[in-house]
Amino acid sequence: MDESRTGMSFRNYNNLLFIGGSGERTGKIGGNWTELRSFAKEHYPNAKERYFWAAQDCMSLDDIPYIGSYSRSTTDFYVASGFNKWGITGAMVSAIILSDMIAGKSRDYADVFSPSRSIIKPQLFVNGYEAVKNLLTISKKRCPHLGCTLKWNSVEHSWDCPCHGSRFAENGKVLDNPANGNLS
Ligand code: FES
Structure with a gap:
């Protein structure tokens, strides 16, 4: 997967190559796959485009996922979110941390991912x-x-x-949270 915000990611499956990247904040005009198509044309000139789509990822304020107790006062509720496009890796880390928490074991690094850590980060002001x-x-x-x-x-x-x-959706049906109802 891509490490930089402007990088690209690659995966292959049988004779298919997945090229990902060119992300945009929701509600902003994105590159509409232009960058990905020009990259594919330059580096894989004989390849044919089979599918294209856009995905949506939850981004945390400090680029570190939120994994742990949902809040200090709801210790029996757990959350794993904000994987910043690193869902497969984040899911593995979440499984280790959350299963240990439920079993009453502690991991030194669990605090790094705690959803209760400070959220005063530059991105908070951009979002505001x-x-x-x-x-x-x-x-x-x-x-x-x-x-x-x-x-x-x-x-x-x-x-x-x-x-x-x-x-x-165009007909008002909710596609992505946090809104939990359709457009009226
Ligand atoms: S997601 Fe639209 S106002 Fe919060």
Whole structure:
């Protein structure tokens, strides 16, 4: 997988090559696969495009996943999220940490992933700015989560929320959380 935010990732399966990358924050206009297609054309000129799609990942404020007790006051609830595009690796680490927590064992590094760690990070201010800007923008469509203005994604035909990443189909059906209801 790609380590840098602008890097690419590669996987193969039988005679298929998966090329990933060119990510964008939800609600922003992305590269629409242009970068990936030019890369494929340059490096694999005889390859034929079979499928293309966009995925969505939950990004944490400090690039480290949230793994552990959901909160200090709900010690019997556990969370594993914010894998920042490293889902396979994050899932393995989550399995180790959470199974140890449930079994009453401790791992030195578990605190690094604790969802209760400090969230005062530069990304918090970027997110705050986006939220205020999109709350104040006049729009016909508002997100049912906290009311941010929704952006039409003309490539994937969805309504996307730049505040916390909820997405809705053209007919208003919720596709991605944290919104848990359809558009009215
Ligand atoms: S306001 Fe849209 S996801 Fe939070």
